[in-house]
Amino acid sequence: MMRQPPSNTIAKDAIKAWRITALLGEGIVWLVTISLGVLYFVFDWSVWIVLIAFIVSVLSTVFFVVILPKLRWRRWRYEVFEQEIYIQHGILIVSRTLVPMIRVQHVDTKQGPILKRYNLASVTISTAATTHEIPALLEEDASELRDRISALARVDEDDV
């Protein structure tokens, strides 16, 4: 049941949303670099520190903003069966998870300002022991999925 990856990809706009989130993080990195630059001019600091900071900022921006969201999107897969939910994620370590419907306790959808901009929402599935998130689905897909899981999860529990 885990030999094939799940069939559905998440919304393509997830890449854009993740890029914005990453950009906000990078903003802090750049602020540090700029203040180092200022320190260099004001206090005559070593030029090497500024140079290294600059290179690190450029590289991390390229990696976290340009490359990573794409890789992440490509890996993220999910599939909802009548009996269970099958999720795959992870870039270096690929993780595949099975969550049986009868173990699902509740399903939530949530949407932050960035996801809202692209009409996206994420779905969180909770069991008694774990939580699993499917990030960035189209808003209507997310609420449909939530309703579907919550309907399927209404199977009688034997005992937990």
Add this chain to the structure above:
Amino acid sequence: MSKPHRLHPATILFNFIRTIRESIFLIILGFITFKGESFLYFSLVLSALVVLFITISVLSWYRFTYRIVEDELRIEYGIFIRKKRFISKNRIQSIDLTAGVIHRLFKLVKVQIETAGSGMNAEASLKAVTLQDGEQIRRELKSVRSTSIEESEIEEYPSQKISKKRLFIAGSTSGSIGVMLAIAAFGFSELEQFIPDDFYNNTYEWVIGLGLAIIVFLVMVILLMLWLLGIAGTMIKYGNFTITKHEDELFITRGLLEKKQITIPLKRIQAVGMQESVIRQPLGFVTVYAEVAGGSLDQGEEFSTVLFPILKANEVEGFLEKFLPTHKPTNKQLQPLPKRARKFYVLRSIVPFVILAGVAIYFYPQFSWVPIVLLVGSLYLGLLRYKDGGILTEDKRLTVRFRVLNKNTVIIFHKRIQAFEKKQHKIQKFNRLATISLSIVGKLGVGKHYKLKDLDESNTDVLADWYSYRK
């Protein structure tokens, strides 16, 4: 018991002790800060406070009443704000009577009532009632099924008690001995440094030598004391450990000074484990424990609930046959980890120590034997971890064996597993290996995850098929 009852007046004492304990820090601080003249005022304030505390203790005892009406336990309490808590008999999971040292002086018990909800505190607790009252409350609140037969069949429930000898073995092999050995090793390595080569050549150093001998002697004495303390601690905690099986629950009573009682409803058991600790394994001793969903910290069990503190490896089967036949250990061989997983286990285990050894040898070459010993130890541990890892499915039951430091064998039923995860990184994929992680509900309703690294990928896929509800 339909009339409101008060707790035993000794509760006032318990309340008072608790408030004092909570404010002891402030009082000590007061003693230190206020000296001289202002000390008089401080004493006045303090005595006023003590009077206030006593009043509060008395009032809260006076205002706390409980009664059993219409299959409900009704508790009313609160000095200014009256609070009422009604707990329906059907919702009660367990009623435990425990007795601390002061309780035992007055022949009293504390009644702890748990419902299915999880939380840090017991749902309701009656701090001090007489033993008779406690037992009567339990009888009345117990569901109907057990009350009818309780008196006649009480002798026939299977039960097992720990022997004095075993208790002593448990104490002397408890974890603290490992800590002690580590301290000893460290201590001696330090001491050796201070011993110069021409040690006995002049009197001055001879005196230091004498001092050293005393230090070594003292260290030995301290270690021995720690060991004895470990024994005493275990004796006090697990003294008179008795497990009894009723129809659908396990009853555990334990404690030499403080008598604890734990009720485990069978249907809340999520997994049963057998732990062979590094010290006990060579001697062939095993601890049997259970993962029980929910519960509260009040029961005094930290992580897993110990079902029996110490058993010979060959007694485990008989023990579980008697108390939990569904979780009897398998007699089949577990599916071992593939040969190619071994190098990963060894690598994972030694890498931190290789780095440590590198740093240590560079900066403190005279101590280089310490990280090298650690390195050899970690190498051996890695091999053990590899050797002990294994998994087996039998019908709806799964047995996982893994080692972190101690060897654990855990038995879980299919329906108790909340989620199944398979993880794989690039190198694992290349070697057709994968890591699995199984989640169950643990103590306080927090998830507990069992992980086994580097299984043969085809085995993990078979396991996923076994777990999957799609057929």
